Amino acid sequence: MKLRNFVVLMLFSSIGEFAFAQGFVQTQASPSGKIVLHFQLSAQGIPSYRIDFLGKPIIAPSKLGLFLESGQLNQGFKLIQNSSTTFDESWQPVWGEVASIRNHYNELKVKLENTTGQVEITFRVFDDGIGFRYGLLGKAGQTGELSVMEEQSEFAMTGDHTAWWQPGDWDSNEHTYTTSPISKIDGRVYLKETSISTQFIPDYRACQTPIAMRTTTGVHLAIHEAALVNFPAMQLNVNPATRTFTAFLVPGAALWRKAIVPVGFQTPWRVVLISPDAPGLLASKLILNLNEPCKIADVSWIKPTKYVGIWWEMHLGKSTWDYGGTQTGQSAQGSTGHGRHGATTANTQKYIDFAAEHGFNGVLVEGWNTGWEDWFGKWKEDVFDFQTPYPDYDLKGLAKYSLERGAPIIVHHETSGSATGYEKHIDKAFDLMQSLDLHAIKSGYVGRIIPKGEWHDGQWMINHYNRVLEKAAAKKIMVDAHEPVRPTGLHRTYPNFLASEATRGNEFNAWSVGNPPEHETILPFTRGLGGPIDYTPGVFNIKFSEYKPSPNEYQVHTTLAKQLALYVTLYSPLQMAADLPEHYQKHLDAFQFIKDVAVDWDDTRILAAAIGDFIVTARKAKGSPNWFLGAITDELARAQSVKLSFLPAGKTFVATIYEDAPDAHWKNNPTAYRIRKVEVNSTSVLTLKLAAGGGAAVSLLPKE
Amino acid sequence: MKLRNFVVLMLFSSIGEFAFAQGFVQTQASPSGKIVLHFQLSAQGIPSYRIDFLGKPIIAPSKLGLFLESGQLNQGFKLIQNSSTTFDESWQPVWGEVASIRNHYNELKVKLENTTGQVEITFRVFDDGIGFRYGLLGKAGQTGELSVMEEQSEFAMTGDHTAWWQPGDWDSNEHTYTTSPISKIDGRVYLKETSISTQFIPDYRACQTPIAMRTTTGVHLAIHEAALVNFPAMQLNVNPATRTFTAFLVPGAALWRKAIVPVGFQTPWRVVLISPDAPGLLASKLILNLNEPCKIADVSWIKPTKYVGIWWEMHLGKSTWDYGGTQTGQSAQGSTGHGRHGATTANTQKYIDFAAEHGFNGVLVEGWNTGWEDWFGKWKEDVFDFQTPYPDYDLKGLAKYSLERGAPIIVHHETSGSATGYEKHIDKAFDLMQSLDLHAIKSGYVGRIIPKGEWHDGQWMINHYNRVLEKAAAKKIMVDAHEPVRPTGLHRTYPNFLASEATRGNEFNAWSVGNPPEHETILPFTRGLGGPIDYTPGVFNIKFSEYKPSPNEYQVHTTLAKQLALYVTLYSPLQMAADLPEHYQKHLDAFQFIKDVAVDWDDTRILAAAIGDFIVTARKAKGSPNWFLGAITDELARAQSVKLSFLPAGKTFVATIYEDAPDAHWKNNPTAYRIRKVEVNSTSVLTLKLAAGGGAAVSLLPKE
Known part of the structure; x- marks a missing residue:
């Protein structure tokens, strides 16, 4: 290979x-x-x-x-x-x-x-x-x-x-x-x-x-x-x-x-x-x-993945992780829950259908397994067994359905910080996945670590994270780790390690002061240097006031166009379209960019960047002539002139430009965007106007 | 009062x-x-x-x-x-x-x-x-x-x-x-x-x-x-x-x-x-x-104490804390034990007799109670009950004997860091002491704290130490806490809090690189500012080579005369004569100073001091015309001229000077001392020659 x-x-x-x-x-x-x-x-x-x-x-x-x-x-x-x-x-x-x-x-x-x-x-x-x-x-x-x-x-x-x-x-x-x-x-x-x-x-x-x-x-x-x-x-x-x-x-x-x-x-x-x-x-x-070469002999089952999933709706408070009905993203922050379980058979089918319809090859389901009533902040060793579904979740049927529709389920393994609790069950949990023909997990380490006395970044836990990667590789399972140590390039050695969180992801915008507009212009220069980030961009319903008590103090600190650009500027072979299907239905024209954008690349050009200010990146899709370009800014509006000299000479491309509307602004008018198409070639220069907290995304497809 | x-x-x-x-x-x-x-x-x-x-x-x-x-x-x-x-x-x-x-x-x-x-x-x-x-x-x-x-x-x-x-x-x-x-x-x-x-x-x-x-x-x-x-x-x-x-x-x-x-x-x-x-x-x-006034109404039972005890012999490796015979000061450091239990009835009687003969009013006994086989480094909650004596220790008989001889036993309460273990038994343990008419404990917190996750100096433990002080006050028990938080003047409020360790005490000289000669010239300016130190001075057998494998790398970094001076320069109402009776028997002339020196004072004069270099202190014994003077130096030999102008004018005193011999040196010749008597008055000037790592002690008693 x-x-x-x-x-x-x-x-x-x-x-x-x-x-x-x-x-x-x-x-x-x-x-x-x-x-x-x-x-x-x-x-x-x-x-x-x-x-x-x-x-x-x-x-x-x-x-x-x-x-x-x-x-x-x-x-x-x-x-x-x-x-x-x-x-x-x-x-x-x-x-x-x-x-x-x-x-x-x-x-x-x-x-x-x-x-x-x-x-x-x-x-x-x-x-x-x-x-x-x-x-x-x-x-x-x-x-x-x-x-x-x-x-x-x-x-x-x-x-x-x-x-x-x-x-x-x-x-x-x-x-x-x-x-x-x-x-x-x-x-x-x-x-x-x-x-x-x-x-x-x-x-x-x-x-x-x-x-x-x-x-x-x-x-x-x-x-x-x-x-x-x-x-x-x-x-x-x-x-x-x-x-x-x-x-x-x-x-x-x-x-x-x-x-x-x-x-x-x-x-x-x-x-x-x-x-x-x-x-x-x-x-x-x-x-x-500086990392060791790949240790996995057969890598045919490792697939860069673009996915949707049952996740953001819990952060919004629309549904809950637990069957009992208290574990929303809000209850973690102290407010009361809504009593609506997210990971039901019907809701999962809805997401699978949406994924299949729009060409995604993965569906994350959080809250499918028992234990969530018991997890948050309890510092308890035995919480989850990673095998027992809630009674309203048809584990086998949904796995089969997701495979049939080409959008296999990404199995969620939240440990609530109990690494020993996870290791007790991990072999059987991976065997179960093998029997279901599912090959991706999202793991989680929310909470204080067990063994008690350990921290997330100490030697014992480093060895735990790596044990999980090795076990997963042996069982042909791809890993997306949340709340682990920040990565250090180990995905070269274990390419089943698709991505990790280990950062302040988009979710913080749902229930905290959130991430300032400059955040994503810093991430690639810091956390991103170690490995791919599962940042979960793509939120279109930016102020989500229908889900929050009024007045809603929360929002994603972004424009809609910037959410698109992040699929290019924040590198990962694993990218979520984080928002709810019904929110994408309202902006299918903009959603087209997320559908089109690649998650694996032949080439990458960082066209312009200043840490904390802006990033303009172009990438060529793996095994394809298509290029994608993302430009983001911090809280300041900017105009970026982008030379398209990376395009092959003498070939015409159709550039579809998804950009902030002239009156867009991350706080005042975040969902104002416009889409235009122009024909370009390697001598063209695009001028992208980025709103305050905004961005622009461009797909560049060969004409014909 | x-x-x-x-x-x-x-x-x-x-x-x-x-x-x-x-x-x-x-x-x-x-x-x-x-x-x-x-x-x-x-x-x-x-x-x-x-x-x-x-x-x-x-x-x-x-x-x-x-x-x-x-x-x-x-x-x-x-x-x-x-x-x-x-x-x-x-x-x-x-x-x-x-x-x-x-x-x-x-x-x-x-x-x-x-x-x-x-x-x-x-x-x-x-x-x-x-x-x-x-x-x-x-x-x-x-x-x-x-x-x-x-x-x-x-x-x-x-x-x-x-x-x-x-x-x-x-x-x-x-x-x-x-x-x-x-x-x-x-x-x-x-x-x-x-x-x-x-x-x-x-x-x-x-x-x-x-x-x-x-x-x-x-x-x-x-x-x-x-x-x-x-x-x-x-x-x-x-x-x-x-x-x-x-x-x-x-x-x-x-x-x-x-x-x-x-x-x-x-x-x-x-x-x-x-x-x-x-x-x-x-x-x-x-x-x-800045501390609150005394909260104890009846303080008649609180008595400054000069004591000997079964303790240094374990640090030397002569005897063990545990009955099983493995817990010496060495086994804590990794070497094997000697199998000789220290706190036997006969050995305790020996110390009581020695204390009575030489005018001490306390005898510490460590290793009297069951649990020591199980304590060190195990991070275990239930180790000691502070009530059950080893079978070779006559708890009641020895308490009675020590009271009869005027040298009541100081009861050792080592918790091995298990504060919750201590609190489970403390009421009964204090009741037992009351029934035995014993009124002093030495507590200890060697090891990692239980509740696990706590540290010695966090809020939970601060409250624990203070709870113990209050409980002890209610039961008329004086406290000498080892390995607690460093003191902050609380002994004004709880004068039953006689002293604490919370420092690098003399014991480190028995089994580590020890304390450099400058150590005691720094202590009063740092740790000592918060409260009295149970430093356990008075080691005469400074190189103790008969107890250690040859070549013995350990020693107290001192001269014998400096050990005497520490009773004055290191203030505490609780002072141990740490060495073994048989070692004092060899130097009864020098031992006289320890017998004479007071542990409570009407007046104190810091006559000269430079942090890390030297300290010269004179103190007037409480309710007595006697003065005591201590002078210590670091690793450098010095001559100190001391004006005795603090003495009452016109009165003749007999100064007994315990000083380093001309050829004394902390490393090469630590036990070379001489004793001389001179008559002095308030116009006199003494010149004290301090050897490298040495000191001088002077008792000043009115003539006739």
């Missing part, structure tokens, strides 16, 4: 290497030489690195190391060995933003030893950033396990860059982003917002990754990790005086014993993305490249 | 008050005018304060406020009312460092209101610092409870002062102190030391209170709190760029809902001590003055 073309050159050379009395210095340039890594071992045996970009430091000297329970791995080192390698490969993802990805880097390995043991640091230097990781080799002859107390990797910034950040929450990524200088990062601003039921921010000077930054000269940076396996998530502590970030590992119930790993363990990759501009950050495939 | 002389003047005056368009400013000076508080409400309704000391800012403008779950109490305020008061009272503590304490302050109250409710901030301005607290008054007519998410009190320093600090551990105060500029506070240095079994430091930029500081001009500062009741302990987040500390409340199992308090609740006092020199910090009684 994968055509690989790779060259490995082992260079035990002395390029840039010079040792002297005060220590040891080794440099490693990226393939083009744009980025140069400087590794140094000081006279005290302290390892550090520096990164230059285009000849100037972009990461100032930054220490490296870890603390084991058995001793320090951050000083007193002597150099044992060093080697350089170059690597160049192109590989084809099972699904993705582009058809082929080049993995081209120069690697430097340094093996160090002190009284605590050996550590091997591997640096991979790409043209768009670097990754490094630690191999914890132990002492000579050591076997068994190592207890990791902390990591001390530093990321010293060269100035007080503008940063887009979320606070260092151990349980949630569902915060809005704050834009501030690094020195002003302070999680206390998040005290105002209590709509995230499970959150914990013990350190106000910590932030999550991915974090995006921009220097005064316009260089863009992001820090994240890749291939998070058997280790806690990394957060960053901020020193506002030195603008230095230092790694912080999220604890679990063992508290300061943050990770127990075998001798020989390789940590996840620590990643710094570097780009001369904002679009370059979005185009980077570095994080994917 | 208490002779009070107080004057209350209500001043609804306009002293220093001037309101203008941009807000409201009110100043309040201390009685002498040395310290001036400036309160300001900005045009945005943000409250803040500033403190001037001798005409210059010592606390820069610092914001005030809290976050409730229901809204912000930190901005948008309007002024409702303000008033000033002066207060002057002298009160006599049941026991203490001085016989009478003057409580003299000027008070400013400001009542503010915003959309979240009313808050009343009370400032008390003393000549040695200030205290402030918040009254959470709620909205008009509001009843019920308020959920406090965070406090935002700031303490903005005017420079990068030298600070003596411990990391922001939610479970332990058992760390060494680090001396660094404020900007360098970083808890990662504590990763090296893993000998504290229950610790949790989620934020490396946080530190505990009390924290002591010194400015470049020699002004000394400390930040702490007073009267911690029904609220979490306050820690301080540090911004190294601005040198601003901000309050951080320790969470409990409810995580970000850090405190649930009734409408009308008054928070604990936030305290800034200010002194022109180091001795002034130690002399301050401000924290006691």
Whole structure:
């Protein structure tokens, strides 16, 4: 399935290497030489690195190391060995933003030893950033396990860059982003917002990754990790005086014993993305490249999916998750329920029919299984068995019907945070799915974690999420995880991992202060760097006042046209059309874009972007000549000139432009849109007028 | 019992008050005018304060406020009312460092209101610092409870002062102190030391209170709190760029809902001590003055106590806590036990006899009750019942014998962190003590807290510690709490609260890297500001190599003479002579000082001190003409000239000087001491030569 073309050159050379009395210095340039890594071992045996970009430091000297329970791995080192390698490969993802990805880097390995043991640091230097990781080799002859107390990797910034950040929450990524200088990062601003039921921010000077930054000269940076396996998530502590970030590992119930790993363990990759501009950050495939190749032999059953489902109606309060009739999106926020179960046989048939009629290939059904009366906020281990349907839900009949109509049911596995509760039943639950020929789940981790004492982002839970992915792969099940740790590119290795939430999704607009118009212009530069987002766009009934007590303070902070554009600007192989069928029926002309838009791509072009301001993205549908373009803005109206030079030369396309009406405005007039068609070619320039909080979506189909 | 002389003047005056368009400013000076508080409400309704000391800012403008779950109490305020008061009272503590304490302050109250409710901030301005607290008054007519998410009190320093600090551990105060500029506070240095079994430091930029500081001009500062009741302990987040500390409340199992308090609740006092020199910090009684007066009507049964006990021998590994024979101080650290139970009837009788012979009035017995086989590190709720003795321990007979010999048993109540386990049995356990006529407990909280999810310093545990104090008071039981929250002057209100550990006590020298020689020169300026420390000094057998595997890496980091001096320099009404009787038998001449020294005082003089370097303290025994003097140093040898001008003029005293021998040294020769007697009077000057890690103790008894 994968055509690989790779060259490995082992260079035990002395390029840039010079040792002297005060220590040891080794440099490693990226393939083009744009980025140069400087590794140094000081006279005290302290390892550090520096990164230059285009000849100037972009990461100032930054220490490296870890603390084991058995001793320090951050000083007193002597150099044992060093080697350089170059690597160049192109590989084809099972699904993705582009058809082929080049993995081209120069690697430097340094093996160090002190009284605590050996550590091997591997640096991979790409043209768009670097990754490094630690191999914890132990002492000579050591076997068994190592207890990791902390990591001390530093990321010293060269100035007080503008940063887009979320606070260092151990349980949630569902915060809005704050834009501030690094020195002003302070999680206390998040005290105002209590709509995230499970959150914990013990350190106000910590932030999550991915974090995006921009220097005064316009260089863009992001820090994240890749291939998070058997280790806690990394957060960053901020020193506002030195603008230095230092790694912080999220604890679990063992508290300061943050990770127990075998001798020989390789940590996840620590990643710094570097780009001369904002679009370059979005185009980077570095994080994917640092993940292991696909481990699934037969991937024929993995299908990018566009789906509808029984979900938003609970958030609106129209129906309930539970049969008993109290679990609406509102009851979670304290108001009373309506007593109308959403996942009935009839309602599910309605959604299946709607999906089939409009070409969707998935139908999510939430609230189909028993347990919902007992789930919210109770911190209870045994809630769901993931097998027993409510009496008004015809499990087998609906599965069969959905398959017949080409829109198979996506099975909802909400755990209410009880990972042990899920693991008790997961084998039988997956067997049940296999027997029904259903191949997709949406999992959920709303609530405090069980085992008690664990947090969403600690080592135990990281291993749980990955166990679920592996089990699902073995049973040919695709996974859309909600409320898990934020992704780190593992979908390269497990392409059944279609998408995850791990973000402040569209749902927050239903019952909280919601997501400001700038939110979606930040997401791809932060959370999106780690993997696809199941953001659930496509809400047409933006103010939904018929479902809410009057006066309704809630709405989606968007125009209708922007909701369409999100299908292009927010990449995911799994995209929901979140709204209710009856709301789409009122705007079938606009709905056509959601029907047309692809969810898998041969090519992607980030045409223009400024973090927190606007994004214009064009993508070519996989195996098709069709292109789709999305443009979104924040709370400010903008006009975007878009050159269509990405189109094949000499070919005429019909552009269908779904755009904000001249009087559209996210707050005052969100559903005012217009649709026009023009013929264009690769020399055309489109001018898209985006309303405040608005956007534009364009389908570009070859004429004829 | 208490002779009070107080004057209350209500001043609804306009002293220093001037309101203008941009807000409201009110100043309040201390009685002498040395310290001036400036309160300001900005045009945005943000409250803040500033403190001037001798005409210059010592606390820069610092914001005030809290976050409730229901809204912000930190901005948008309007002024409702303000008033000033002066207060002057002298009160006599049941026991203490001085016989009478003057409580003299000027008070400013400001009542503010915003959309979240009313808050009343009370400032008390003393000549040695200030205290402030918040009254959470709620909205008009509001009843019920308020959920406090965070406090935002700031303490903005005017420079990068030298600070003596411990990391922001939610479970332990058992760390060494680090001396660094404020900007360098970083808890990662504590990763090296893993000998504290229950610790949790989620934020490396946080530190505990009390924290002591010194400015470049020699002004000394400390930040702490007073009267911690029904609220979490306050820690301080540090911004190294601005040198601003901000309050951080320790969470409990409810995580970000850090405190649930009734409408009308008054928070604990936030305290800034200010002194022109180091001795002034130690002399301050401000924290006691901010606590409520004694709530115990009959205090006749409360007795300052000097005790010996079955304890250090377990730390040495000579005997075990448990009957089964595995629970030594070593087994806690991983080595195997010796199988010799310490708390036998015969051994206890030996200690009682030793105590009686040498004039001690208490004998601690640890390991007397069943459960120890099951306690360590198991995080188990039901471990001890605090009532059932081991079969080799004659509970009733020993209680009777200890009373007959005048050295009543101090009953050990180790909870192993299971507060709920303790509360299940506490009433019966206290009844048992009453039936035995025993009136003192040493409680312990080693291990992770139960209820699981709680930390030692969260609101639930604060309420537990205080419940135990109140229950004990009702049953006429004195309390010495180990591993609780650090004290905040509550012993004024509950003088049955004799002492607590909440520090890195002498025991760490038995099985860890121990306490550096400077440790005891820092303790009184930090942990000691909150209340008496049960530090357990008096170890004569300093290297104890006969008990440890050879080569023995452990020792107390002290000279023998310094161990004597600690009975004076480390204030407590409860002092142990920690070593074994057989070790005292070898140095009965030096032991005489421990026998003579008082544990309750009429007067105290801090004669010289530099934090982290040395302390020289003299105290006059309660109701006696005898004075005792202690001088200690850090790892540097020093000569201290001590003027005895505190002695009554014209009276001759016999000074017995217990001092380091000329060749003494804490590491090389710790037990080299000499004793000399000289006649002195108030014009005399003693020169005390302190060895490296050494000290000197002097008893000053009237001639004839």
